[in-house]
Amino acid sequence: MLTPEITKLLNDQVNAEYFASNVYLQMSAWCEINGLEGSAKFFRAHSLEEREHMDKIFDYMTECGQAVSIEEIPKPPAEYGTLMDVIKGAYEHELKVTAMIKNIADTAFSTKDYTTFNFIEWFIAEQHEEEVLFGKILDKAKVLGFDGQPGQQLHIMDNYLRFAEGNASK
């Protein structure tokens, strides 16, 4: 049985993961029309990952006998100047999600809801991975002296992003 407070936080998270999925899907669309196929592939895959996060929380709430309420999802940002803006936007978005997840963990722990605390631990590890991933992408941009402008570095960054999930775990 979930408390109303935890129910609200989890429900908000379901909707936030759905929004995150759309943020990355929109980023993928931006990359596609700007000739960045590698980056488009990366953000498309990431969009699916966020959708899986949503499903995970959806299933947990349902298992706990709590109906999920899908709310109106805000329109994701669609205008970006450069690929660098997209990458920075993604990193900042992950930091916001991490704060939300930590708040759930904090509330679950302080209200002795150890079942939810145990459940949300997976997301804490996942957010750590996300921050490492986007941190490494930003590091690579720094190494290249990449600022987002068209040229060889943009091509290299696009290729790096194509395999970024694998590159970052090395």
Ligand SMILES: [Fe+2]
């Ligand atoms: Fe997520």
